[in-house]
Amino acid sequence: MARRQVTLKTTLSHGEFYWVTNVEADSEEEAVVAAENLFLAEIERIEEWEFTDFEVE
Numbered sequence: 001m002a003r004r005q006v007t008l009k010t011t012l013s014h015g016e017f018y019w020v021t022n023v024e025a026d027s028e029e030e031a032v033v034a035a036e037n038l039f040l041a042e043i044e045r046i047e048e049w050e051f052t053d054f055e056v057e
Helices: 028-043
Strands: 002-012 015-025
Touching (some): 002 028
Antiparallel strands (some): 002 015
């Protein structure tokens, strides 16, 4: 298994959302699934986190 950085992107009705994480996976497909699963686990705890960085142009 290799450590891989995965960036997931989705377009929502009011903008785009990116999720960037590192996972251990044998293939790109496995890495994407692992990243999606980590994101879903974080969303279940949404009341425990907040955005800590931003950029305004």
